[in-house]
Amino acid sequence: MSEEKKIPYKIYLEEQEMPTSWYNVRADMKNKPAPLMNPGTHQPLTKEELAPIFCEELVDQELNDTDAYIEIPEEIRNFYKMYRPSPLVRAYCLEEKLGTPAKIYYKFEGNNTSGSHKLNSAIAQAYYAKKQGLKGVTTETGAGQWGTALSMACSYFDLDCKVYMVKVSYEQKPFRREVMRTYGATVTPSPSMTTEIGKKILAEHPGTTGSLGCAISEAVEVATQNEGYRYVLGSVLNQVLLHQSIIGLETKAALDKYGIDPDIIIGCAGGGSNLGGLIAPFMGEKLRGEKDYRIIAVEPASCPSFTRGVFAYDFCDTGMICPLAKMYTLGSSFIPSANHAGGLRFHGMSTTLSQLYHDGLMEATAVEQTAVFEAAEQFARIEGILPAPESSHAIRVAIDEALKCKETGEEKTIVFGLTGTGYFDMVAYERFHDGEMTDYIPTDEDLAKGFAGIPKFPGNEF
Numbered sequence: 001m002s003e004e005k006k007i008p009y010k011i012y013l014e015e016q017e018m019p020t021s022w023y024n025v026r027a028d029m030k031n032k033p034a035p036l037m038n039p040g041t042h043q044p045l046t047k048e049e050l051a052p053i054f055c056e057e058l059v060d061q062e063l064n065d066t067d068a069y070i071e072i073p074e075e076i077r078n079f080y081k082m083y084r085p086s087p088l089v090r091a092y093c094l095e096e097k098l099g100t101p102a103k104i105y106y107k108f109e110g111n112n113t114s115g116s117h118k119l120n121s122a123i124a125q126a127y128y129a130k131k132q133g134l135k136g137v138t139t140e141t142g143a144g145q146w147g148t149a150l151s152m153a154c155s156y157f158d159l160d161c162k163v164y165m166v167k168v169s170y171e172q173k174p175f176r177r178e179v180m181r182t183y184g185a186t187v188t189p190s191p192s193m194t195t196e197i198g199k200k201i202l203a204e205h206p207g208t209t210g211s212l213g214c215a216i217s218e219a220v221e222v223a224t225q226n227e228g229y230r231y232v233l234g235s236v237l238n239q240v241l242l243h244q245s246i247i248g249l250e251t252k253a254a255l256d257k258y259g260i261d262p263d264i265i266i267g268c269a270g271g272g273s274n275l276g277g278l279i280a281p282f283m284g285e286k287l288r289g290e291k292d293y294r295i296i297a298v299e300p301a302s303c304p305s306f307t308r309g310v311f312a313y314d315f316c317d318t319g320m321i322c323p324l325a326k327m328y329t330l331g332s333s334f335i336p337s338a339n340h341a342g343g344l345r346f347h348g349m350s351t352t353l354s355q356l357y358h359d360g361l362m363e364a365t366a367v368e369q370t371a372v373f374e375a376a377e378q379f380a381r382i383e384g385i386l387p388a389p390e391s392s393h394a395i396r397v398a399i400d401e402a403l404k405c406k407e408t409g410e411e412k413t414i415v416f417g418l419t420g421t422g423y424f425d426m427v428a429y430e431r432f433h434d435g436e437m438t439d440y441i442p443t444d445e446d447l448a449k450g451f452a453g454i455p456k457f458p459g460n461e462f
């Protein structure tokens with residue numbers, strides 16, 4: 001116990017201890033994630049095919065399965081220094097309140113204006129776009145964190161930023177929109193009449209409140225139709241997981257400083273970028289046979305890609321214009337029930353995490369949103385931070401695991417990713433407080449409809 005007391009509430013790294021390279025977990029994977037596929041030819045996408053959509057260096061990163069370390073350019077490291085390292089917090093107060101012998105740590109990524117980890121990749125993607133001499137970038141945003149992060153990054157590098165925001169969020173979160181406009185971005189509710197695909201979706205589903213899949217289709221269309229623009233994505237892609245490895249590398253460096261070895265690492269999973277980043281160096285050790293950890297992905301029961309999806313090639317977007325990715329998916333036409341408030345709405349999952357999960361190297365669990373908001377509120381009251389609903393999925397499972405330790409008396413060390421703050425999610429909190437929040441778990445029939453839309457071709461049986 002006296003030993004324990006030496007661990008501070010917050011473990012920070014010194015500037016000179018910050019990582020200078022990102023870690024690419026694919027280099028250590030025996031079974032590499034399946035490559036992105038051309039939906040027309042069913043052949044792996046080449047650099048040439050990806051170049052009209054994505055920035056050149058990001059394409060290289062996307063396709064790089066061999067280099068374990070990729071240097072972080074100095075310009076990006078300098079930007080990171082403005083808001084990083086992020087603290088690794090020992091949740092002493094939460095442990096005490098729960099009466100658990102478990103030791104709980106969380107890596108807090110909400111200490112920047114965008115309020116989440118998304119800035120870690122936004123600044124990298126904006127940097128490479130600038131370096132290539134582009135005019136601007138287009139993207140989609142769901143809850144708004146990614147759009148905000150990208151707006152900040154683009155204004156820093158003086159790039160134009162066009163954001164397609166899922167309509168339901170656009171309406172529920174007008175202040176998010178204004179933050180983006182403060183940083184100079186143009187924000188359009190999606191689906192919109194500004195794109196061909198948006199018009200088509202609106203004709204087929206009048207009154208739809210949109211989905212990430214629709215917004216992606218629109219943003220890609222605008223990027224490919226406008227000279228000097230490329231599309232950027234805030235999650236799912238290998239390059240994004242690579243940039244987010246900064247989270248895991250810092251976490252590991254902070255733990256190593258105090259000789260702490262985690263038993264369980266927990267993160268919420270939407271498209272998989274924060275989780276992929278947090279676990280990267282730990283998964284690397286696991287893959288190389290050096291250490292073992294329990295790694296748990298937490299997803300909403302209303303959008304359960306890992307736990308109830310199928311592992312198959314599928315479109316990343318509703319408009320079916322994007323490449324195919326082999327991933328755990330609910331089908332690109334799957335849209336979570338309208339009462340779902342907790343983010344993490346994407347129908348698919350990172351190909352890297354999908355492969356790791358398929359190979360039994362990590363676990364996944366799904367939680368219901370009322371239980372998530374209970375955990376969020378409990379955490380806010382004890383640890384002070386008002387968490388994002390997405391992050392609260394990880395809090396839920398961290399608390400549950402700590403309570404299991406209370407029963408068994410095991411002193412496990414639990415690390416979880418607290419990806420962001422929830423100040424713009426007060427409509428969801430309001431519904432929770434007013435007792436209006438319900439849990440809708442899709443039925444097997446609901447899911448079957450989504451699966452029916454997954455492309456069928458030889459080799460893509462599921």
Ligand SMILES: *Cc1c(COP(=O)(O)O)cnc(C)c1O
Pocket residue numbers: 115116117118145146234235236268269270271272273274275344388390391419420421
């Ligand atoms: C976007 C977001 C997530 C989920 O995205 P991943 O790519 O799965 O990490 C989680 N938490 C917050 C706060 C987010 O903004």
